Each structure stands twice: as C-alpha cells, then as structure tokens.
Amino acid sequence: MKEKLMSLSQAADLIQDGMLLALGGNAMHRNPTLFALELARRPLKGLKVCGAAPGIATDYLMAQVDTAYFGFFGLENEAGLAPQMRKYMEGDGPARAIEGS
Amino acid sequence: MWGSDLVAKNPDFYHIYKNPWGDDEVVCVRALVPDYAILHVQEADIYGNARILGPSYQDALMARAAKKVILTTERIVGTYRMQEEPKLTAIPHFLVEAVVELPGGAKPGICYPEYLTVDWADHKAYQKAVKADEVKQFADKMLEGRA
Numbered sequence: 001m002k003e004k005l006m007s008l009s010q011a012a013d014l015i016q017d018g019m020l021l022a023l024g025g026n027a028m029h030r031n032p033t034l035f036a037l038e039l040a041r042r043p044l045k046g047l048k049v050c051g052a053a054p055g056i057a058t059d060y061l062m063a064q065v066d067t068a069y070f071g072f073f074g075l076e077n078e079a080g081l082a083p084q085m086r087k088y089m090e091g092d093g094p095a096r097a098i099e100g101s
Numbered sequence: 102m103w104g105s106d107l108v109a110k111n112p113d114f115y116h117i118y119k120n121p122w123g124d125d126e127v128v129c130v131r132a133l134v135p136d137y138a139i140l141h142v143q144e145a146d147i148y149g150n151a152r153i154l155g156p157s158y159q160d161a162l163m164a165r166a167a168k169k170v171i172l173t174t175e176r177i178v179g180t181y182r183m184q185e186e187p188k189l190t191a192i193p194h195f196l197v198e199a200v201v202e203l204p205g206g207a208k209p210g211i212c213y214p215e216y217l218t219v220d221w222a223d224h225k226a227y228q229k230a231v232k233a234d235e236v237k238q239f240a241d242k243m244l245e246g247r248a
Contacts, residue, residue, distance in 0.1 A: 001148035001149075001180075001194050002148065002194075003147045003148060004147065004148060004149050004194075004197055004198060004199055004200045005147050005177070005200050005201075005202065006199050006200070006201060007201065008173075008201050008203060008244075008247060010199070011171050011173075011199040011201045014137065014171065014198065014199060015137065019135075019136040019137065020133065020134070020135045020136050021135055021136065021137055021138075021139060022133075022135040022137070022138045022139070022163040022166065022167055023138075023139050023140075024138065024139065024140035024141060024158065024159075024160040024163060025140075025141060025158060025160070025207065025210070026156070026158040028210040028211055028219050028224075029156070029158075029207075029210060029211050029212075029213070030141055030142075030153075030155070030156075030158070030160075030207050030210070030211070030212050030213070031141060031207055031210050032139045032140060032141040032171075032173050032206060032207070033141070033206065033207050033208060033209070033210055033243075034173065034203055034205070034206045034207075034208070034243065034244060034247065035139055035141070035171070035173050035201070035203070035206065036139075037239075037240035037243050037244055038240070038244060040236055040237065040240045041237045041240040041241060041244070050133050050135060051159065051163070052158075052159045053158070053159075055210070056210050056224075057139075057141075057210075060227075060236070060240070063236060069114075069133055078219075078221075079219060079224060083227070083228050083231040083232075084231050084236065087231055098111055098114055099107065100107065100111075100114065100130065
C-alpha cells in the first residue's frame with residue numbers, strides 16, 4: 001500500500017478545469033465542505049458535478065459549474081434550498097441541470 | 102422512466118432501445134464516470150482505507166464509479182483498526198489517490214458523531230455571501246489557518 005497523505009492545497013491541485021466531480025454526503029451532512037471551499041476560491045471553470053442528492057459542498061462550487069447531474073439538489077430542513085444552485089441554474093442561468101430522478 | 106418527460110428532454114442522457122430478449126423497449130441511462138469522488142469521512146489510514154460512521158448515503162457507490170477518490174478525514178487512524186474489523190472499511194485504499202487530514206472538514210455542516218448541528222452563523226454568512234457575490238471571501242474566511 002502507498003502512503004497518500006497530502007495537504008489540502010496539494011489535493012486540490014488534482015482538480016482541473018472541466019472535470020466531473022462527485023461530492024459525498026447529503027444535504028448538510030458529512031459533505032467535503034472545506035475541500036469544496038478550497039476549490040471555490042480557485043479560478044476553476046467548466047466543472048461538472050453529479051450525485052443522487054448533492055448538498056452544501058456541491059452548492060459551494062456552482063459558480064464554476066456548467067452541468068449538474070442530480071435527482072434532488074437541496075439542503076433540507078431549516079437550511080432550505082441551495083442558494084448558489086438557484087443563482088446559477090434558474091431561468092437562463094449558465095449551469096445546466098440534468099435531472100434524472 | 103416511462104411516462105416521464107425526462108427521456109425526450111435529455112436525449113444525450115437517455116436512449117430507448119429494443120429489448121434484445123423481447124418485443125418491448127427499454128430506457129438506457131448513460132453511465133457517469135466522475136474524474137474524482139471527493140468524500141469526507143470520520144476515519145482513514147495513511148493509505149486511504151476509510152470508515153464511514155453513521156449513514157453512508159451514496160459515498161461507497163461514488164467511490165467505485167469514479168476514476169479516483171480524494172478523502173478528507175476527521176482523523177488519521179492506524180491501519181490495525183481496519184485490520185481488526187475489515188468489513189467496516191467502506192472505501193478501500195486502492196481506489197484512493199489522496200488523503201487529507203482535515204478535522205472539521207464538513208463544517209459548517211454536520212459530521213456524526215463529531216459535530217451534530219449546523220453552524221447557523223456560518224451558514225447564514227454563506228447565504229449572504231451568495232447574494233453579495235462574495236463566496237470567495239467566505240471561502241477565505243472559512244479556510245483561515247488551513248492550507
């Protein structure tokens with residue numbers, strides 16, 4: 001087995017423009033939020049995201065996403081709707097929704 | 102999928118084929134192959150063997166669908182822990198490319214049993230940042246002291 005420990009920024013360097021990402025967890029639960037925020041402050045573009053129910057970490061990336069594949073995209077309970085998903089997807093927003101539930 | 106408008110609306114994602122074993126038709130859905138599955142877990146060793154405590158949602162499936170996995174973990178544990186209870190390993194090391202020790206890596210969300218409530222002040226700050234086009238500044242603030 002190979003050692004794979006690295007820093008947050010080293011791991012974030014693996015992500016390139018245009019990649020399809022699947023972020024784990026659900027709604028506000030056990031999402032890789034800090035990793036997503038590290039990506040959100042980088043000049044990445046053309047990302048694609050997918051998941052049965054993407055949550056808060058995926059929402060953090062929506063300014064950099066052109067396509068989202070999902071069944072349900074939201075934060076649930078008091079956290080409500082996913083704000084960046086709405087901002088970039090509703091109406092003629094730049095992010096395309098491919099809903100497959 | 103029959104009866105849904107989704108099939109006609111997304112022809113690059115759904116396709117109707119004749120059933121090779123019968124006279125009816127079947128809807129096929131394109132398989133997604135993520136470049137990376139990015140997962141936050143409670144326990145991982147330095148090789149990328151990981152345990153998920155509580156609900157695992159689709160994380161194990163995503164790890165297997167993706168080309169490679171990036172893990173962030175609440176803590177690094179000894180490999181002996183995986184060897185003691187091998188069936189509790191949700192993500193095996195050979196799927197994993199990177200392991201980042203990142204306690205609090207699911208905040209301001211929840212990570213059972215480490216932190217059990219949403220940090221509402223931080224989440225409200227995010228909602229405000231979205232409206233003000235200041236998500237990058239929000240990210241900088243949340244990541245202060247971590248790199």
